Amino acid sequence: MNPIIKAENLSFSYPGDEESKPVKALRGVSFEIPEGSFTAILGHNGSGKSTLAKLLCMVNLPDSGRLWVAGREITAPDATERDILEARRDVGMVFQNPDNQIVATIVEEDVAFGCENLGIPPAEIRERVDAALAAVGMSEYARKQTYNLSGGQKQRVAIAGTIAMNRRCVIFDESTAMLDPMGRREVMDIIAKLNREQGVTVLLITHHMNEAAAADRIIVMNQGQIYLDGSPREVFGKPAAMWAAGLDVPQTTELAYKLRQKGLDVPLYLFDAESCAEAVAEAVRRRSGKSAGGGKTGS
Ligand SMILES: Nc1ncnc2c1ncn2[C@@H]1O[C@H](COP(=O)(O)OP(=O)(O)OP(=O)(O)O)[C@@H](O)[C@H]1O
Ligand SMILES: [Mg+2]
Structure with missing residues (x-):
């Protein structure tokens, strides 16, 4: 299968200012993400996971290296603003804090927001919103106020927004971190379904080893580089390497x-x-x- 994302030797630094030196957050990262796959990204704090996610959804461009999204090279010297805008439609992101992602006061309006920005006709938006809310089990909340929802429900609404936009790839940056165990389970179930039933490529950044164990593949980041890359069986089959990088393994593995x-x-x-x-x-x-x-x- 074709890769939805291909990264070759990506590097990225945050510029310093008077108080701080520049930070080299990514150092030569290469990988391919096949379309329809489910990859977990692990790594301790500051290892470069969110920086990588922001490059993959083109919030930032790399300092060096090459990046292809759905077959287009967005780092090509002749890539235009328009190429990048097009590529951005394919890759979405769901963040950690449920409260920062809700933009409207009514659930269905929030889910429709991204589609409206894409200029999709209203009748089609209606259909997409209904289908997306059904996919995350939130149909009966369509007309409800967003502020009353639990954290898990808010994340499901945020996910519905990306489903409605027909994203081909969604990056979840610790999207379950602020949820209670029940909210976390709900959201993980929706993410798995999105991948299995709708063929959406999932990149799941997480600190929870059990969530990573459910992926097809695990990429472990350490100091801005890929440290381990393999199936959960391969990666957790090397617990000593995980411990050496200051990471846990699932309790059953330990x-x-x-x-x-x-x-x-x-x-x-x-x-x-x-x-x-x-x-x-x-x-x-x-x-x-x-x-x-x-x-x-x-x-
Ligand atoms: N906006 C920024 N300005 C300057 N340095 C930054 C910025 N964002 C991140 N960094 C630095 O870049 C490095 C990588 O950070 P990044 O946020 O990508 O790590 P992470 O793996 O997502 O960590 P966490 O698990 O804490 O979310 C760290 O050293 C971090 O301090
Ligand atoms: Mg992060």
């Missing part, structure tokens, strides 16, 4: 790692409690089978 040190053969990549418990029970059965001398399990 438990499996410690059990392995105690001689129990449990895989590191089972991320839910149920399958982890199953694997531990199986490893215990195998071990007691061996120590009984028969080497067989069950009968």
Whole structure:
């Protein structure tokens, strides 16, 4: 499948001022994001995740390197303002703070806002807004006031806004960070559905290892560079590398790692409690089978 985003050697610095030196936030970042994929981006504070996100949705342009969005090279010397505007339509972003993203007082007006800016005819906006609200499970809130919503509901409205704009790729920059566990689950379910059912490419920046474990791929950033890049199974299969970069791994991986040190053969990549418990029970059965001398399990 074609990449929706291709980055080659991207670098970006924030200019300093009288009080601060320039900060080199990204140093030679390269990757391809296939259309329809679900990638989690991990990394400790200041590792460059949000800076990367802002380059990918063209809020900022890189100092050097090349960037393609949906096949257009927006860093090409002959790329016009118009090329960048077109490319911006394909990539949207949902931020951390639900309150900063709501612009209208009524839910459906908020969802329609981006489409209105694109100059889409009113009848089509109506259809898109209804479909987007249904997709995030917020249809019955269409005429409600936005300020009364919970944090999770506000994030769902923000996501509906990006769905209504038919974005091909949505970047979620810690969009669940300010939510309670229930709000977080609701929003994660919607994000997974958006990817699975509508084929939207998802880039999920998160500090929650369990959210990252649900992705197809994990990119780990460290000091403005890509530190690890692979499936959750590959990335969390190297817990020592994650700890060395000051990062966590899912609790089930940490438990499996410690059990392995105690001689129990449990895989590191089972991320839910149920399958982890199953694997531990199986490893215990195998071990007691061996120590009984028969080497067989069950009968
Ligand atoms: N507007 C800015 N001006 C100057 N420096 C900045 C600015 N935004 C970020 N930085 C610096 O750039 C580096 C990368 O920051 P960035 O926000 O991309 O990290 P992050 O991985 O998103 O961190 P976090 O997990 O805290 O959100 C950091 O050293 C940060 O201090
Ligand atoms: Mg950030």
